[in-house]
Amino acid sequence: MSEHASDPAAISIQGLVKRYAGRKGGEGKLALEGVSFDVPQGQIFGLLGPNGAGKSTLINILAGLVRKTAGEVRIWGFAIDHDSRNAKRAIGIVPQEVVFDPFFSPAEVLELQAGYYGVPKAARRTMELLRAVHLADKADAYSRTLSGGMKRRLLIAKALVHAPPVLVLDEPTAGVDVELRRQLWELVRELNAEGMTVVLTTHYLEEAEQLCDRIAIINHGRLIANKPTRELVGMAREKIVVLTLDRDIVAEGRALPAHPDFVKCIATGERTLEITYDKDRTNAGQVLALIEGQGFAIVDVTTREADLEDVFVALTSAERQPA
Numbered sequence: 001m002s003e004h005a006s007d008p009a010a011i012s013i014q015g016l017v018k019r020y021a022g023r024k025g026g027e028g029k030l031a032l033e034g035v036s037f038d039v040p041q042g043q044i045f046g047l048l049g050p051n052g053a054g055k056s057t058l059i060n061i062l063a064g065l066v067r068k069t070a071g072e073v074r075i076w077g078f079a080i081d082h083d084s085r086n087a088k089r090a091i092g093i094v095p096q097e098v099v100f101d102p103f104f105s106p107a108e109v110l111e112l113q114a115g116y117y118g119v120p121k122a123a124r125r126t127m128e129l130l131r132a133v134h135l136a137d138k139a140d141a142y143s144r145t146l147s148g149g150m151k152r153r154l155l156i157a158k159a160l161v162h163a164p165p166v167l168v169l170d171e172p173t174a175g176v177d178v179e180l181r182r183q184l185w186e187l188v189r190e191l192n193a194e195g196m197t198v199v200l201t202t203h204y205l206e207e208a209e210q211l212c213d214r215i216a217i218i219n220h221g222r223l224i225a226n227k228p229t230r231e232l233v234g235m236a237r238e239k240i241v242v243l244t245l246d247r248d249i250v251a252e253g254r255a256l257p258a259h260p261d262f263v264k265c266i267a268t269g270e271r272t273l274e275i276t277y278d279k280d281r282t283n284a285g286q287v288l289a290l291i292e293g294q295g296f297a298i299v300d301v302t303t304r305e306a307d308l309e310d311v312f313v314a315l316t317s318a319e320r321q322p323a
Ligand code: ADP
Pocket: 020, 021, 028, 029, 030, 031, 049, 050, 051, 052, 053, 054, 055, 056, 057, 058
C-alpha cells in the first residue's frame, strides 16, 4: 500500500473539530476544539491525555465511527471524507472495548474479517497473523475460552487482516495487569520494527514515555504539546532535592527555609523537606549551601529528575489558567 502515499505523514489532521449533538437539538459537548498534528510514518506515536480529553473521539473519527464537525483528516494521504474507501484500507483500529462473538475461533474471526474487507482467499494471512500475535496454538479454540490478554492480541490481529500500513490502538493497556501490559508493549515494538506506523492512546504517562517516539498531549479537546518524547521530557526545567534534617522542624514550629531560587519548599515529614528548583538557575550544591546557611543541619540528600509526569502536570495546569 505504501506506494500510494502522496503525503509524507501516515496521518495528517488539520483543524479537527467535533461537537456532539446535544439533547433536544441544544448545544452539545465540544470534544475537539480544532486539533492539528501529523503522525510521521514509521513511528510509534502516543496520543496522551486524561480521561475525557477527546482521545477516543479522535480515534473514532479516524475509524469512520464518529463524523467530524469540521477539519481535514488524511490517512496515508487519503482524505477520510472524499476518499473514505482508501482511507479505511490504510488503517487498522483496535477499539477500547473487547467485543467478540464467543462462538468463533480466532482463525474464524480473522477469516470473517478478511471476507468483510474483500481480501481474496489466496491473499489471506490468517496463520501468519496468529503467529505474529502469539496465538497460533489457539487458532481453533473458542474465543470465549481465551484469556483477557489473548483476546486483546486477537483484536490486534483482526485489525491487521487487510494489511494496513497504520495500526491504531485506543487505550490498549487500560485496566490490564503488568504482565499483559509488557506483552502488549513487546508486540507493538515488534510490529513497529517491521515497518508499521503505530498510534496509541493512553492516559498512562509511563507507557507513553517507554514506548513512543513522539507524543502529542491533548487536554479538554485541545492539543497542548506535540514533540519527540526525549524533547518533551527535557522540557522539565525543575529538579527536586529531598533532604533529611537532624531535627523535627515541624514540632519545633520553625519556619521552612526560603530563597528566591526555590520554586517551592515543602515539609513532607517531621524531618524531611522537598525543595523544587529551576535547574537553569541553580544546582543541588547551591541549594544545600543555602539551606545550611540558614542554620539547618542536613543528614541525608536525594535528588529526583523531573519526568514526563512533571511536564504533563506543568502543561495541563498552565492550560487551566485563563489566558
Ligand atoms: P477520552 O477518550 O480522551 O477519555 P472521549 O473522546 O471519550 O475522551 O470524550 C471526550 C468528551 O466527549 C467527554 O467529555 C465525553 O463525555 C464526550 N463524549 C464522548 N462521546 C460522546 C457522545 N457519543 N456523545 C456526547 N458526548 C460524548
